[in-house]
Amino acid sequence: MTATATRWRSLLLPVLAAAVVFVLGWKAIVVVGNYPPFILPAPEVVGARLVEAWLEGTMTPHAWATLSEIGLGFSIGAGLAVVVGYLLARSPLAEKLLSPYLVAAQATPILALAPLLVLWLGTGLAAKVVICTLIVFFPVAVATMVGIRSVDARLLELGHSLRATRWQVFRHLELPAALPQILGGMRVGVTLAVIGAIVGEWAGADRGLGVLINLARGSLFDFPLMFATLLTIAGIAIVLYLTVVLVERALVGAWR
Amino acid sequence: MLRSLVALVIVALAAGCQPSPAPTAPLTTLTVGLGYLPSVQFAQFYRAQQQGYYRAAGLDVTFQHEIDPNLITLLGQGAVDIGMADGTSVIPAAGQEIPIRYAATIYARFPSIVMTGADSGISSAADLRGRSLGIPGLFGSSWIMLQALLHSAGLTPDDLDIRAFPDFGQSAALRLGQIDAATGFRNNEPVQLALQGFPTTVLDVDAVTPLPGPGLTVGTATLASKRDAVQAFVAATLRAMDEIAADPESGLNDAIAVVPDLGINRATQLAILEATIEMWRAPYTEANGLGAIDAEAWRESLEFMRGLPDSNIPATLTVEQLVTTEVLP
Amino acid sequence: MSRPATEERALAAISLAGVSRSFTVDGRPLPVLEQISFEVPGHGVTAVLGPNGSGKSTLLRLVAGLIVADHGSILIDGLPVADADQRVGLVFQEPRLLPWRRAIDNVAFPLELAGVGRVERSERARRLLDLVGLDTFARAYPHQLSGGMRQRLAIARALARDPSILLLDEPFSALDALTRERFNAELLELWQRTGTTIVIVTHSIAEAVFLADEVVVLSARPGRVVARVPVPLGRPRPVTAMDSAGFARAAAAIRAHLGGTPDDLAAQEAAAAPIHDVLERAGSPAWFDPFGGG
Numbered sequence: 001m002t003a004t005a006t007r008w009r010s011l012l013l014p015v016l017a018a019a020v021v022f023v024l025g026w027k028a029i030v031v032v033g034n035y036p037p038f039i040l041p042a043p044e045v046v047g048a049r050l051v052e053a054w055l056e057g058t059m060t061p062h063a064w065a066t067l068s069e070i071g072l073g074f075s076i077g078a079g080l081a082v083v084v085g086y087l088l089a090r091s092p093l094a095e096k097l098l099s100p101y102l103v104a105a106q107a108t109p110i111l112a113l114a115p116l117l118v119l120w121l122g123t124g125l126a127a128k129v130v131i132c133t134l135i136v137f138f139p140v141a142v143a144t145m146v147g148i149r150s151v152d153a154r155l156l157e158l159g160h161s162l163r164a165t166r167w168q169v170f171r172h173l174e175l176p177a178a179l180p181q182i183l184g185g186m187r188v189g190v191t192l193a194v195i196g197a198i199v200g201e202w203a204g205a206d207r208g209l210g211v212l213i214n215l216a217r218g219s220l221f222d223f224p225l226m227f228a229t230l231l232t233i234a235g236i237a238i239v240l241y242l243t244v245v246l247v248e249r250a251l252v253g254a255w256r
Numbered sequence: 257m258l259r260s261l262v263a264l265v266i267v268a269l270a271a272g273c274q275p276s277p278a279p280t281a282p283l284t285t286l287t288v289g290l291g292y293l294p295s296v297q298f299a300q301f302y303r304a305q306q307q308g309y310y311r312a313a314g315l316d317v318t319f320q321h322e323i324d325p326n327l328i329t330l331l332g333q334g335a336v337d338i339g340m341a342d343g344t345s346v347i348p349a350a351g352q353e354i355p356i357r358y359a360a361t362i363y364a365r366f367p368s369i370v371m372t373g374a375d376s377g378i379s380s381a382a383d384l385r386g387r388s389l390g391i392p393g394l395f396g397s398s399w400i401m402l403q404a405l406l407h408s409a410g411l412t413p414d415d416l417d418i419r420a421f422p423d424f425g426q427s428a429a430l431r432l433g434q435i436d437a438a439t440g441f442r443n444n445e446p447v448q449l450a451l452q453g454f455p456t457t458v459l460d461v462d463a464v465t466p467l468p469g470p471g472l473t474v475g476t477a478t479l480a481s482k483r484d485a486v487q488a489f490v491a492a493t494l495r496a497m498d499e500i501a502a503d504p505e506s507g508l509n510d511a512i513a514v515v516p517d518l519g520i521n522r523a524t525q526l527a528i529l530e531a532t533i534e535m536w537r538a539p540y541t542e543a544n545g546l547g548a549i550d551a552e553a554w555r556e557s558l559e560f561m562r563g564l565p566d567s568n569i570p571a572t573l574t575v576e577q578l579v580t581t582e583v584l585p
Numbered sequence: 586m587s588r589p590a591t592e593e594r595a596l597a598a599i600s601l602a603g604v605s606r607s608f609t610v611d612g613r614p615l616p617v618l619e620q621i622s623f624e625v626p627g628h629g630v631t632a633v634l635g636p637n638g639s640g641k642s643t644l645l646r647l648v649a650g651l652i653v654a655d656h657g658s659i660l661i662d663g664l665p666v667a668d669a670d671q672r673v674g675l676v677f678q679e680p681r682l683l684p685w686r687r688a689i690d691n692v693a694f695p696l697e698l699a700g701v702g703r704v705e706r707s708e709r710a711r712r713l714l715d716l717v718g719l720d721t722f723a724r725a726y727p728h729q730l731s732g733g734m735r736q737r738l739a740i741a742r743a744l745a746r747d748p749s750i751l752l753l754d755e756p757f758s759a760l761d762a763l764t765r766e767r768f769n770a771e772l773l774e775l776w777q778r779t780g781t782t783i784v785i786v787t788h789s790i791a792e793a794v795f796l797a798d799e800v801v802v803l804s805a806r807p808g809r810v811v812a813r814v815p816v817p818l819g820r821p822r823p824v825t826a827m828d829s830a831g832f833a834r835a836a837a838a839i840r841a842h843l844g845g846t847p848d849d850l851a852a853q854e855a856a857a858a859p860i861h862d863v864l865e866r867a868g869s870p871a872w873f874d875p876f877g878g879g
Binding site: 036037038039115118119123203204205206214215217218219220221222223 | 323324325328329332333345348349351352353354355393394395396399420421422423425568
C-alpha cells in the first residue's frame with residue numbers, strides 16, 4: 001500500500017470505528033428512553049433524512065455558504081496570526097504593546113460580539129468571515145509565538161555563523177522548527193472556525209448550516225433535518241481537523 | 257360493652273359517609289407556556305391567576321416563558337400542558353407528526369403586520385412594489401404573513417428590496433427613514449411608534465388570507481389525560497378576556513400585580529393592552545364566541561402554506577389533525 | 586617542529602595578539618579570556634586545551650567572528666576577522682543539523698544561504714558527503730543517523746564554503762573512546778586532503794597530542810595561555826604514534842602545565858565561579874533535539 005493510502009487508512013479507521021460506536025449508543029438511548037422523533041430521532045431516521053437532504057439539494061447551498069465562511073475566515077485569521085505571532089516572539093516591544101489587546105479580544109465571548117458585527121457588516125459573508133478570523137487568530141498566534149520562541153538558540157547561532165539574513169533565518173530555521181507548534185494551533189483554530197461560522201450565522205444570515213438548523217427547528221419543525229444538519233457540521237469539523245493532521249504529517253512527520 | 261362498640265362503629269361510619277365540609281379536592285397542576293417574555297399581552301392569564309379563577313376551577317397554574325420552537329416540542333412531549341403557540345407554527349409541526357392540537361383561539365386577528373410611515377404613500381400591498389422592507393429574517397410568522405400579503409397583490413418577495421434585521425431593529429430603521437416599510441406586531445411597534453409621534457399605516461392579512469394567530473395549544477396526550485382541567489382553564493381564561501375587554505384598566509392592574517415591571521410606564525402598557533384586546537375580536541369570534549376556531553380559515557391557511565416554496569407540509573395533512581374544539585365551552 | 590619567528594608570522598593563517606574578553610553576569614563583569622596570544626601557521630593543526638571554564642569555546646567564537654574581543658586583535662591571513670567570517674568553517678560540539686532536511690540538504694545549507702544554484706550546490710554537497718564517507722546516506726534524515734555520522738555530516742557542512750580554516754569545538758566529546766580515536770584519524774586524513782588550517786578545542790590530552798602540531802594550554806578562568814607545547818611527531822601520523830615515547834613526553838608536558846594530577850585539575854575547575862554557559866541558552870523544548878545523542 002502506498003504511503004499516502006496508509007496514512008489515510010490509519011486516520012479513517014479510528015474515525016469510522018468511533019462513528020459506529022456512537023450510532024449504536026444513540027440507537028440504544030432512543031430505544032431505552034422511548035423518545036419520540038421530535039425529541040430525539042433514531043439514527044436511521046436521521047441518516048435517511050441526511051441522505052435525502054443532500055440528494056434533494058437542501059443541504060448543499062447551506063453547506064457551501066458555511067464552508068466559504070470557514071475557508072476565508074481561517075485563511076485570513078491564520079495568515080495574520082502567523083505574522084503577528086512572529087512579531088510577538090521576536091519583538092519585546094510588540095509583545096508589550098499588543099498583548100493586552102490580544103488577551104482582551106480573546107476574553108470577549110464571540111457570542112456577544114457576533115450580533116454587533118452583523119449589525120455593522122450586515123447579514124452577508126463579511127460578518128461571518130470576520131468572526132471566524134477573530135476566533136482563529138488567538139490560538140494560532142499564541143502557538144506561533146511559542147513555537148518561534150522555542151527555536152533552539154544553538155540553531156540560531158548556526159544561522160549567524162553562516163551569515164543568514166533575517167528572512168533566511170525565518171524561512172529556513174524558525175519556521176520549520178516552529179511548524180509543529182503552529183500546526184497544533186491550527187488544529188484548534190480550524191475547529192473553532194466551525195463554531196464561529198455557526199454562531200455568526202445565528203446572529204443573522206440568510207444561508208448556512210446554522211441558518212438551516214434554525215429553519216429546521218423553528219419553521220419546518222423537521223427535527224430529523226435539524227439533527228442531520230448537526231451531523232453535517234460535525235462531519236465538516238472532523239474533515240477539516242483531519243486535513244490539518246494530514247498536512248502536519250506530510251510536512252513534519254518525515255523528520256520526527 | 258360489645259353494643260357500645262358496635263354503636264361507636266356505626267356512628268363512625270355514618271360520620272365518614274357524610275360529605276366532608278372543609279378539605280379541598282387536590283388541585284390539578286397545569287404548566288402553561290406563554291411567549292418569550294412576560295408581557296401585558298398576557299393580561300387575561302394574569303387576571304385569571306390574580307382573581308383566583310384558576311384556583312376556583314381546581315387548577316394550580318404555573319407560567320413558563322418559551323419561544324415558539326421550544327414550546328411546540330415541550331407541548332408535544334407533555335412537559336408543558338398548555339401553550340400560546342402561533343397557528344402558523346402548529347401547521348408545519350403537526351405536519352411533522354408532533355402530537356399537538358390547537359384548542360382555543362386567543363388572537364382572532366393575525367398579529368404580524370406590515371407597517372409603513374403614514375406619509376410614505378403606501379396604502380396597500382400593491383404599493384410595496386420596488387420598495388424597501390425590513391424583516392427580522394426570512395422565517396417565522398412575519399415571513400409567512402409577508403408572502404401572503406404580497407401574494408394577494410400578485411407580488412413575490414423578489415419584487416421588493418427586503419432587508420434582514422436579525423436584531424429586530426427594523427422598526428427603528430423605519431422610524432429613521434432607512435426603509436420604506438417594516439414588519440411588526442399590530443399591538444406592539446405601531447403602538448409604540450404612534451406614542452413617539454410617528455403614525456403608521458398598517459397592512460394586515462386578515463382579509464386576504466385568514467392566517468391563524470396565537471392560541472391555546474395542547475399536546476394530544478395531555479388532552480387525553482387532563483381534558484377536564486384543560487377545559488376549565490380555557491373557560492377561566494376566556495372569562496378573564498371578556499372582563500378585560502370591558503375594563504382594560506383592571507386587566508392592566510392584574511398584569512402589574514403579577515409582573516411589577518409593567519407598572520413602569522402605564523400609559524404605554526395600556527395602549528398595548530387596548531391594541532391587544534382589538535385583536536381578540538374578529539367577525540368569527542363575535543359570531544361564535546371568544547376562543548372559537550374557524551375551521552374554514554384554517555383550511556385556507558393550510559392550503560396557502562402548503563403552496564409556499566420550500567414548504568414541507570404533507571399533502572395528506574387535514575384540519576382535523578390541527579385543531580380540536582373539544583375543550584371549548 | 587619550530588620555525589624562525591619571521592617565517593612563522595609570514596605563514597601564520599591565524600594570529601591572536603593580546604585578546605581579552607569578559608561577559609557580564611548578574612551585573613558584574615566576568616573575565617573569561619585574558620591576553621591570549623598565539624599563532625597558527627597556514628595548513629597547521631593547533632589544539633586548544635584547558636579545564637572547564639577556561640574560555641575555550643569563547644576563544645573559538647572569537648576566531649570565527651561570532652563575538653568580538655574586548656581587547657587585542659585577531660587576524661586571518663593578515664586581515665582582521667569579520668562578523669561571521671566566511672573564511673572559517675565551524676563545527677560545534679553538537680552536530681546542529683536541521684532535522685527537517687535530508688543529509689545532502691544539510692550539507693548544502695551554507696551554499697543555499699549564499700545563493701549558490703541548485704545544481705551546483707547539489708554537486709558540491711555530494712562531493713563533500715563522499716569526502717566524509719556518507720555518500721550512501723545522502724537522502725537520510727538526521728534522526729536516522731548515528732551520533733558519529735551526524736557529526737561527520739556537520740564537518741562536511743563546515744567545509745561547504747571551502748574555508749581556509751576549520752574550527753572544531755570538542756567535536757567528538759559525545760562519542761565513545763574507540764569511535765573517537767577513529768574519528769581523530771579520519772580528521773587527519775580529511776586535513777591532508779583539504780589542506781585547511783585546523784584549530785580544535787578539546788578536553789582530551791591524547792586527542793590534542795595526536796592531532797596537533799602545537800597544543801595551546803589555557804589556565805582555568807580567566808583563561809590565559811599557560812604554555813604552547815610543540816608536538817614533535819611526524820606526519821602522516823598513524824594511530825600507533827599514540828604509543829610512542831614522543832607522544833608520552835608531550836602529554837606529560839601538557840599535564841604538568843595543567844597543574845599535575847587530575848585531582849588538581851578538578852579542584853581548579855571547582856574553584857572557578859559557577860556560571861551558566863552564557864552561550865547556551867535554556868529553552869530547548871523536550872520534543873525537539875536536533876542534536877539527539879546517538
